[in-house]
Amino acid sequence: MNILAQDFSLIVWWLDMIGTFVFGLSGGMLAVRRQLDLFGVIVLATAAATAGGAIRDMAIGDQPAAVLRDPSYLIAACAAGLTAFLCHRLIERADKPVMLLDALGLGVFAVAGTSKALAFGLHPAAASLIGVMTAVGGGVVRDILVTEIPRVLREEIYAVAAVAGTLIVTLGAHLGWPPVVTASAGVTATFALRVLSVRLGLRIPRAR
Amino acid sequence: MNILAQDFSLIVWWLDMIGTFVFGLSGGMLAVRRQLDLFGVIVLATAAATAGGAIRDMAIGDQPAAVLRDPSYLIAACAAGLTAFLCHRLIERADKPVMLLDALGLGVFAVAGTSKALAFGLHPAAASLIGVMTAVGGGVVRDILVTEIPRVLREEIYAVAAVAGTLIVTLGAHLGWPPVVTASAGVTATFALRVLSVRLGLRIPRAR
């Protein structure tokens, strides 16, 4: 049992690192496309990878923020920036794998953010808000830094997919599901909804 | 006396909800005008309605932020977004009532922010800064999210009206006025200054 719990928290750590790296990659690629220099690429990668979690920790009052306590986040973010700088042509050709990894990162961060907020005693609606902010916050800061309207506001089912994951986490916590089940279900729901919406071109209605 | 105090805090809560709803409406209307989808409308409404108070709480160290503790804020903000999505034509025609409600929200948030900062032991200048940030912060985040220069920087007497309210609150606290009097005077001052400046087209000087 103890071993299972350890395994689980190791899985969560690895998923967290994957999410950080993938979101860092998205920041780095945007910086390359906007022709920033190497340092700008690393800054934008770090912002995209860590801003969501940092805002979460400041809002719920878990300070110093996690990104300041565990150096792994910064290492993963800088590695992502460097990778984007060096391999941007390769990455640009790998459109589909990047989208899949991004959807995975979205799910991981939504689940991690919601779980942390619930652990801090927030009510379900607030925990869901925090989960969505964790998942999309990095992308929002990334886009604002280069004066683009955040992608999450512009198109497709992105934040809605994150919402699905956060709802499953709050439901699972309410019903007392084992953490591994809840987390897996949440990540899967966000991932599947995001990937399906891209494949099928699903949209949310706009006001006329 | 006790009953009076209860009545007062109920009034403050209702004013807070009105401010949240009205600022949410402003975010939702901007989102509709920029043709965001339903989810984007709700995101921008929530940001406009709650960012000012969230920044205030993070800066003074009252965490988890109030918006995360009392679900009413999120409900009011989402309701405002939905209202903007469904009734945007109606609202656009009601230019004047929206301006009046917005001026009321400005006054309420300026007074609430300043009072809270003073209760946390900040000196008057800091409390006034926090009051202004509470009142205009939501609008700043709203405009930045769609890459517009924040309206508070662009035109008319907006933040200045909020400053007037915050100064009255710090003055009232210094002179020991009853909270109901101080709050009413602060809201009234901000509201009147804002409405008058729109009516009379008052401007602040610019550098040549």
Place this chain on the structure above:
Amino acid sequence: MNILAQDFSLIVWWLDMIGTFVFGLSGGMLAVRRQLDLFGVIVLATAAATAGGAIRDMAIGDQPAAVLRDPSYLIAACAAGLTAFLCHRLIERADKPVMLLDALGLGVFAVAGTSKALAFGLHPAAASLIGVMTAVGGGVVRDILVTEIPRVLREEIYAVAAVAGTLIVTLGAHLGWPPVVTASAGVTATFALRVLSVRLGLRIPRAR
């Protein structure tokens, strides 16, 4: 020894005020150039002068933020805004002294931010991140408020110069140098690197 320590902390306070004033000037000048009114000039000056330190304090959990505890910061920031409003023509002609003061502010804020983060027990990489955020955060918020891509992302060796200062501070803390020596070396390194890079037109490579 005690007198030395007192002298040192007085020097740090004065350097902090110079940094605040100079960054406030940069915000005020940008606001004048974008034809904001007097209040907008003061808002942008205050944001540029204090946002870096405020973000630092929220991230590490030192609340209320320093800018809310010591009124001197707000006074220096407002004075800078007023100066920019009244004397913008004079200042525009004094290109070189402003650049030198800005480089000094960059060094002071990088050193102050890193030192504070280390004092809060953060590991060196996190302290360096906080130092850079303290030094460049105000400028980032300033530029975003008028929807420009932050200068720190666009050009020249700016954040890199700040990084140099933060590395020296973490090195000095590790090796047990006297605080005065560490701080002086850090400020000097950032200042010299920044000024030299402007003089010699040094650049960081971009991705092709």
